[in-house]
Amino acid sequence: MKKQGVDPSVTLFYPAPVVLVTCSRKGEDPNIITIAWTGVVSSEPPTVGIAIRPGRHSHELVDSSKEFAINFPKMGDLKKVDFCGVASGKKVNKFEKCGYTSFKGKEIHTPLIKECPVNLECVVTDALDLGSHTLFLGKVVAAHVDEELWKDETLNVMEAQPLVYLPPTAQYVSLGSVLGRYSLSRGRL
């Protein structure tokens, strides 16, 4: 197959996870922002990264509180996920507009989203100004999983109905079928 040179762009990087990041500051409504530029950056200590553009309301909140939570939405929440990615918490209370129920975490003040099957509480350990976005690194200090999805000491992730984003075409998709398991090349199925 012949290759074509194209402009270098991060929007060619696919697929991307879609998460709902909650953030807050004392005396203000908590906020929700949809984030696709996110991922695991270290296993020990457990650390994730989220990249937020300066100017967004959530940037201000995470920068000043030094904490955030990652909430994994179900694919059925697509409209809410998209709404939290186009509306600003400067103007609307996204918890109220989406009808989301908040619950208290164990280690941070920022509330988490009950309707999301998995929630990670994170404390900011570093913030790197990388250009268009600030990369906030967050140590995962507590985690919550819907009871019925926790089987044999692990998350039944397919039942969590993950939502995935395709940056090149700005499309949301669901996952297909399971194709195999890590180390299948060694005969593990």
Ligand SMILES: Cc1cc2nc3c(=O)[nH]c(=O)nc-3n(C[C@H](O)[C@H](O)[C@H](O)COP(=O)(O)O)c2cc1C
């Ligand atoms: C699918 C999707 C992914 C997004 N990913 C990011 C991201 O990774 N970083 C970012 O700064 N904004 C991202 N956005 C845009 C913000 O979610 C959007 O600007 C939001 O309205 C900001 O809310 P706030 O002003 O309440 O912080 C994304 C939006 C969508 C719809």
